Amino acid sequence: MARESFDKELQLLRLLFLTAGAYNRQQLAERLGISVHTLDKTIKKLKDIQSTFYQHVGDEEKKEYYAQLRYNYFEVTDNFLMFLYHAKSLKDSEVERLSHILEKLKQQPLSIKELLETFVDTEPDEKTIRQDMKYLEEIGAIKNVSEVRPYVYQLDGELLDSLTDDELLDLYDFIDFMANTQLPAVPGYLLQEKVKRYLKYRLKLTDASAFLYKYHFVSRILDEYQALLLTEAIRQRKIVEFHYYTPKRRKFYDSQNTNPAFQRDTSGRHQKVIPLRVIFDHQYGRWYLLAQGCGNGPLRKYRVEGMTKLVTGKSVTPEIFTSLQASADERISHSWLIDTGKLVTVRLRFFQPRDTPHSFIQERVEAQGQWGIVTEESRESFVYEINVNSTMEITPWIRSFGSSVEVLEPLFLRKQFQKEWEELLAYYESV
Amino acid sequence: MNLFDKIHNYQLVTRLDEAGVYPVTSHEKAWLALMLANPSAAEIFEPATLDKLRRLTHIPESESTEQERFVEKAQTQAKQLWSPLVRTLRRIILGKNHIKITAATNKGPVFRNQRGVPYKLEYSLAKKAWYLIWLNMSSNRLITTPLHLIRSVDELYIEDVWYDSFLPTISEQIQQRKQMAKIVVIPRYNAELQRILYAFSCFDKEVAFDPESQVYTITLHFLSDEQEFILSRIRFLGLRVKVVENDQLKQRMAESATNALARYTETSL
Numbered sequence: 098m099a100r101e102s103f104d105k106e107l108q109l110l111r112l113l114f115l116t117a118g119a120y121n122r123q124q125l126a127e128r129l130g131i132s133v134h135t136l137d138k139t140i141k142k143l144k145d146i147q148s149t150f151y152q153h154v155g156d157e158e159k160k161e162y163y164a165q166l167r168y169n170y171f172e173v174t175d176n177f178l179m180f181l182y183h184a185k186s187l188k189d190s191e192v193e194r195l196s197h198i199l200e201k202l203k204q205q206p207l208s209i210k211e212l213l214e215t216f217v218d219t220e221p222d223e224k225t226i227r228q229d230m231k232y233l234e235e236i237g238a239i240k241n242v243s244e245v246r247p248y249v250y251q252l253d254g255e256l257l258d259s260l261t262d263d264e265l266l267d268l269y270d271f272i273d274f275m276a277n278t279q280l281p282a283v284p285g286y287l288l289q290e291k292v293k294r295y296l297k298y299r300l301k302l303t304d305a306s307a308f309l310y311k312y313h314f315v316s317r318i319l320d321e322y323q324a325l326l327l328t329e330a331i332r333q334r335k336i337v338e339f340h341y342y343t344p345k346r347r348k349f350y351d352s353q354n355t356n357p358a359f360q361r362d363t364s365g366r367h368q369k370v371i372p373l374r375v376i377f378d379h380q381y382g383r384w385y386l387l388a389q390g391c392g393n394g395p396l397r398k399y400r401v402e403g404m405t406k407l408v409t410g411k412s413v414t415p416e417i418f419t420s421l422q423a424s425a426d427e428r429i430s431h432s433w434l435i436d437t438g439k440l441v442t443v444r445l446r447f448f449q450p451r452d453t454p455h456s457f458i459q460e461r462v463e464a465q466g467q468w469g470i471v472t473e474e475s476r477e478s479f480v481y482e483i484n485v486n487s488t489m490e491i492t493p494w495i496r497s498f499g500s501s502v503e504v505l506e507p508l509f510l511r512k513q514f515q516k517e518w519e520e521l522l523a524y525y526e527s528v
Numbered sequence: 529m530n531l532f533d534k535i536h537n538y539q540l541v542t543r544l545d546e547a548g549v550y551p552v553t554s555h556e557k558a559w560l561a562l563m564l565a566n567p568s569a570a571e572i573f574e575p576a577t578l579d580k581l582r583r584l585t586h587i588p589e590s591e592s593t594e595q596e597r598f599v600e601k602a603q604t605q606a607k608q609l610w611s612p613l614v615r616t617l618r619r620i621i622l623g624k625n626h627i628k629i630t631a632a633t634n635k636g637p638v639f640r641n642q643r644g645v646p647y648k649l650e651y652s653l654a655k656k657a658w659y660l661i662w663l664n665m666s667s668n669r670l671i672t673t674p675l676h677l678i679r680s681v682d683e684l685y686i687e688d689v690w691y692d693s694f695l696p697t698i699s700e701q702i703q704q705r706k707q708m709a710k711i712v713v714i715p716r717y718n719a720e721l722q723r724i725l726y727a728f729s730c731f732d733k734e735v736a737f738d739p740e741s742q743v744y745t746i747t748l749h750f751l752s753d754e755q756e757f758i759l760s761r762i763r764f765l766g767l768r769v770k771v772v773e774n775d776q777l778k779q780r781m782a783e784s785a786t787n788a789l790a791r792y793t794e795t796s797l
Contacts, residue, residue: 101532149539182536195540199549233551236553237557255584264574277651281559285556285563307649308649309648312652328598382730500791518785520767521781524770525770
């Protein structure tokens with residue numbers, strides 16, 4: 098059986114999430130490079146998982162064609178895109194077997210032979226059960242508790258079972274907070290889901306959530322699958338191959354063209370590179386890969402959301418890899434995000450807010466100004482200075498301060514700001 | 529290392545839930561171990577609990593020492609990830625009780641011993657700070673107070689029914705504060721659509737697309753106290769977007785542009 102890939106589901110969810118409601122079925126299918134029929138099937142599958150998982154999906158919403166991808170901030174405290182990570186296909190018989198094994202092992206430790214005897218209606222063969230046990234042991238759900246054969250297995254539930262009620266609540270909050278604020282998050286969300294169900298089971302707590310997260314880039318989890326594969330490849334110094342769709346494209350994905358009647362040009366370009374760093378950009382909530390082309394090309398930058406069909410290949414030697422990585426780190430040491438352009442000194446004068454003792458502008462500059470420093474300070478204003486690779490990536494951040502900032506240097510940036518504000522004023526002058 | 533694992537299959541998870549079985553995978557434990565290494569873990573857990581958790585998540589053959597980390601850029605530095613008040617307040621909220629609170633405000637004055645209904649704890653990813661959303665019972669207004677300004681909080685035990693009776697008032701006030709704005713993406717920047725949508729992806733929004741004119745319109749839904757952050761996001765995107773509906777935002781953008789321009793026309797260099 099081919100390895101199940103979730104590229105299509107990931108791209109569909111991303112598209113639905115980012116462009117919430119913008120496209121009809123035809124337009125969506127076209128942008129995904131799939132048939133409307135495949136789109137319908139995929140949506141149906143996603144909705145099925147979503148409504149199994151989340152009780153808050155109302156009947157009305159189930160009837161709607163699209164999975165409900167807008168959520169009420171005050172009602173839904175989960176990361177509501179997480180349901181996708183529960184999409185791995187499983188045959189009914191396998192669901193049956195795995196849950197049977199885990200339930201029995203929860204009651205008491207058993208050997209494989211004893212376990213086989215507990216199956217009443219269906220008698221799976223020993224080989225299948227052994228495979229199941231091997232899998233469950235590998236993922237850490239069960240453990241072998243005997244030194245000698247026949248091995249006896251039990252459920253590894255100590256982590257949750259050994260905590261007091263109070264400790265369990267602290268753990269739940271900790272997981273919730275870390276999954277929502279740190280990287281990586283997906284394993285955390287998966288664990289949170291488990292602890293939430295466990296709290297309900299043990300403490301009859303139906304709603305343990307007390308936290309809301311504001312201005313959260315929830316869609317960042319859609320790329321974590323690829324991001325983690327890439328960091329794994331980096332750790333093993335492995336070359337990766339993938340099909341890349343630049344963000345300026347209109348398409349997000351392409352079907353595998355298994356159906357000859359459904360031929361179309363693939364616009365994704367095949368890439369083969371040495372991955373060096375995976376970068377998360379907090380300004381937009383996006384992921385990047387920094388890589389070196391095989392055969393000394395320039396340093397390459399990819400947006401992780403544009404990658405599909407990612408596979409790992411051969412390893413490169415530690416010496417080559419280390420020197421490539423060190424030089425990439427050097428190149429981005431002064432990047433506001435990932436720009437590797439020419440180093441330039443940016444000097445800005447920020448103005449303290451009037452009629453409030455709360456110096457929130459300075460607080461924000463100190464919190465977000467990365468490695469820049471404040472060089473002068475007075476009651477009314479302060480000067481901030483930073484050396485950065487080209488002005489392109491820092492510009493939006495500066496602009497977001499509006500009239501609380503003045504660009505002092507470089508001169509071309511100062512002129513650019515003057516011109517931009519003139520044009521922006523023209524947008525709103527008639528107000 | 530695969531995030532899409534059989535053990536997370538939704539049918540299996542619901543089946544195991546019915547049987548009260550919650551297998552934690554080594555992958556999840558490794559994540560937890562990594563998070564427990566964060567200095568803020570010591571602020572959240574009692575020392576004995578932290579030791580216990582570290583022991584239980586210790587995976588001998590784990591390669592976590594070699595953990596490849598992501599590089600994070602343009603991150604807002606947090607002075608403090610956690611606040612000891614979170615633990616106290618979340619338990620008061622869970623227990624459905626009232627609070628007696630003394631706190632300062634950003635404008636300066638302190639209010640003392642106000643009785644209130646704690647509703648939710650909110651963490652702002654933009655400010656990296658915790659807030660308490662609560663209903664002040666004397667003014668009957670929903671207030672958001674940064675935790676670092678709270679001087680003292682006491683729990684006042686009440687019947688759950690009484691706590692619940694305030695919830696309609698709270699959601700009514702939230703409803704009343706809801707605002708809407710329409711923002712268009714200027715078509716010459718359509719090639720940057722994805723980046724623009726990403727920048728707005730932390731808001732509650734809908735997008736409409738007119739194939740004729742190739743114009744994308746983003747409708748944002750937000751609460752009135754979020755206006756400042758929305759404005760900074762709109763300025764962030766500069767000429768790429770334009771507010772077409774919401775007079776207050778338009779007005780503020782016009783002022784912003786006028787004042788910013790004045791910084792450059794009076795030659796202050």
